[in-house]
């Protein structure tokens with residue numbers, strides 16, 4: 001089973017406003033609500049590709065119920081630990097540009113954290129754990145390291161889509177896959193990454209440090225997959241970006257889905273990139289049909305002289 005861990009899920013409130021004015025009453029031209037949080041998005045994308053997963057994390061209140069009900073409707077199994085506060089509401093404002101306001105999230109007690117760790121007891125080495133998203137303020141910043149320690153004991157593969165300090169910590173644990181975007185990769189090395197060539201230099205350093213697969217996404221500039229033996233570059237298809245929320249999560253969901261169906265690493269990378277762009281070009285997360293429509297426009301090439 002693939003388990004996705006979203007420590008801080010959300011209700012994503014997507015609002016479209018024409019000519020947004022700060023300090024004025026603005027009215028929406030359209031608004032929608034979706035369950036959110038990076039791990040949950042990964043689970044939802046995998047479901048669309050017919051790959052089962054179980055969503056884990058902490059939810060609470062009426063917003064938590066919304067998340068759980070929505071996943072139930074989509075037939076995505078979940079095993080959330082219930083907390084007393086409300087799951088956060090993250091605002092995704094669509095005007096001429098996209099802006100986001102992400103909430104803090106509810107308090108999580110020591111008892112609830114223990115309950116969460118108990119879920120890992122029944123996992124086995126055939127399982128995969130996807131850790132995705134920020135750490136709520138009331139949990140220790142070492143939480144991802146602690147989860148990985150439990151997974152290591154059971155030889156469970158770990159995928160991590162996290163950023164900042166959490167990413168630094170996770171890298172030392174040599175996960176199976178990480179997917180930083182080029183800004184997050186640059187942040188790790190105190191530099192700014194502008195191009196695929198620069199991303200390759202820094203992505204390789206992470207593989208040298210023991211990460212098995214590194215996917216670096218560079219939005220419209222393309223994406224890279226770096227493994228111990230090879231590096232691959234993919235272009236992304238052209239299209240109108242409607243909503244980039246969850247595009248990165250879709251890359252992870254697409255890639256893991258394909259790996260779990262025993263596709264080659266190159267094919268899995270292509271499907272991941274197609275899923276990312278399919279989400280960027282949709283108001284909601286990608287559909288299988290949209291992914292299939294984009295696949296012929298994506299080319300994956302091994303980087304010249306890269307066989308190591």
Ligand SMILES: Nc1ncnc2c1ncn2[C@@H]1O[C@H](COP(=O)(O)OP(=O)(O)OP(=O)(O)O)[C@@H](O)[C@H]1O
Nearest residue numbers: 181217218219220236244246247248273276277280
């Ligand atoms: N302008 C674009 N055109 C085509 N595809 C895009 C565009 N922007 C994003 N994508 C797709 O989404 C993927 C992830 O985008 P990005 O590099 O912005 O990652 P991210 O910052 O993790 O995403 P997000 O935080 O928006 O979920 C890209 O690899 C690509 O497939």
Ligand SMILES: O=P(O)(O)OC[C@@]1(O)O[C@H](CO)[C@@H](O)[C@@H]1O
Nearest residue numbers: 010036037038090102133134246
């Ligand atoms: O605050 P975090 O955990 O870093 O990010 C949460 C979030 O912005 O990420 C997802 C998109 O990737 C959204 O569904 C969600 O609102």
